[in-house]
Amino acid sequence: MDTILVTGGAGFIGCNFVRMALRQTVSRVVVFDKLTYAGSLLNLKDVEHHPRYEFVRGDIADRRLVAEVLQGFRPTSIVHFAAETHVDRSIEGPRNFLDANVIGTFELLEAALAYYRGLGEKGRDFRFVHVSTDEVYGSLGPQGYFREDSHYAPNSPYAASKAAADHFVRAYFRTFNLPTLITNCSNNYGYYQFPEKLVPLMLLNAAAGRNLPIYGDGLNVRDWLFVEDHCAAVLAVLRYGKIGEKYNIGGGNELNNLQMLEALCSALDERLPAKENPALKARGLTSYLQLRVFVPDRPGHDRRYATDTSRIRNELGWRPACRFEDGIRRTVRWYLDNTAWCETVLAGRSGARPPFIPDNHQS
Numbered sequence: 001m002d003t004i005l006v007t008g009g010a011g012f013i014g015c016n017f018v019r020m021a022l023r024q025t026v027s028r029v030v031v032f033d034k035l036t037y038a039g040s041l042l043n044l045k046d047v048e049h050h051p052r053y054e055f056v057r058g059d060i061a062d063r064r065l066v067a068e069v070l071q072g073f074r075p076t077s078i079v080h081f082a083a084e085t086h087v088d089r090s091i092e093g094p095r096n097f098l099d100a101n102v103i104g105t106f107e108l109l110e111a112a113l114a115y116y117r118g119l120g121e122k123g124r125d126f127r128f129v130h131v132s133t134d135e136v137y138g139s140l141g142p143q144g145y146f147r148e149d150s151h152y153a154p155n156s157p158y159a160a161s162k163a164a165a166d167h168f169v170r171a172y173f174r175t176f177n178l179p180t181l182i183t184n185c186s187n188n189y190g191y192y193q194f195p196e197k198l199v200p201l202m203l204l205n206a207a208a209g210r211n212l213p214i215y216g217d218g219l220n221v222r223d224w225l226f227v228e229d230h231c232a233a234v235l236a237v238l239r240y241g242k243i244g245e246k247y248n249i250g251g252g253n254e255l256n257n258l259q260m261l262e263a264l265c266s267a268l269d270e271r272l273p274a275k276e277n278p279a280l281k282a283r284g285l286t287s288y289l290q291l292r293v294f295v296p297d298r299p300g301h302d303r304r305y306a307t308d309t310s311r312i313r314n315e316l317g318w319r320p321a322c323r324f325e326d327g328i329r330r331t332v333r334w335y336l337d338n339t340a341w342c343e344t345v346l347a348g349r350s351g352a353r354p355p356f357i358p359d360n361h362q363s
């Protein structure tokens, strides 16, 4: 049986990917995750008894543990999501981003290379897919799109750490022939996103009648993609992508933050009408948009991201399946139906299991 090792599989995109991989492939799926504040076993609760699912708690920067896991589970591919991901946190404390995203990816590459070399002929189909962001390309003006050959110009410490990781992954292909592929995706929204990121933060704040803080003038543009479409793209790259290649992924759905907030508030109003929400009534308000407050801009805030996705569309036949209006409605419904999840992960009480390595490992 094929085995996919998914780093960061207990985080937002990782857990959606794990679910999809268990549904759409016959592979065993082994999650390797440190369970930082952003990762939770609650995100994988519905698959914990799946016969093809395993979980190991660990840090990708722990090369010895990663080597043991590789020897123990003998994966046929690694899909690398694990990272520190919140731009605001990277401004407050960049060091963690260097440790997880740069050193972590380097140690993972070293362990993967040693393992791959040991596979010999059996390593023919081995793949290392590195999941990255379009933020590595920097900021666009009103026109134009990021292409795979756009130059790197990261502006936040988060983007710089992902850019450095991308370069290491590329170097391990060019120098050591590790069969790597890189994906650079635009902003995701959907289920299980830690409620510090724009979409869940605004949703939960609005539902509770709290202010909706908007950075600067709110006109920064992002290209939004439903998380399951991102996961389908990563699966397509894993199955059909060309070794050594990179693929941009995006929704073709540009919205500035004010427009995103309007879409969110209107989807929320359908499920939980503002006029009947006691939290708003208590503040004498009748519409969620009245909760908007403008706050000083984030330093280095990129103005616009937009991705040219013709390569993955033309070469791998991928395209987003979920319309933005549907994705936003589904996301709003999920957060309103899962308030206990929100409270638990925000309180940092999501629970953890110790590392588990099967006893057939060889080190």
Ligand SMILES: NC(=O)c1ccc[n+]([C@@H]2O[C@H](COP(=O)([O-])OP(=O)(O)OC[C@H]3O[C@@H](n4cnc5c(N)ncnc54)[C@H](O)[C@@H]3O)[C@@H](O)[C@H]2O)c1
Pocket (backbone or CB within 6 Å): 007, 008, 009, 010, 011, 012, 013, 014, 032, 033, 034, 035, 036, 037, 038, 039, 040, 058, 059, 060, 061, 080, 081, 082, 083, 084, 085, 086, 099, 100, 104, 131, 132, 133, 134, 162, 184, 185, 186, 187, 188, 189, 193, 194
């Ligand atoms: N969220 C987005 O919009 C977006 C867009 C494009 C690319 N990406 C990339 O996708 C990946 C996943 O993003 P996300 O939004 O799901 O992130 P997330 O913050 O929700 O989850 C990250 C996961 O990685 C784990 N992790 C962190 N450091 C680790 C370490 N040292 N060792 C092992 N596990 C560790 C965390 O416990 C968590 O489960 C990241 O690499 C990110 O750069 C995210």
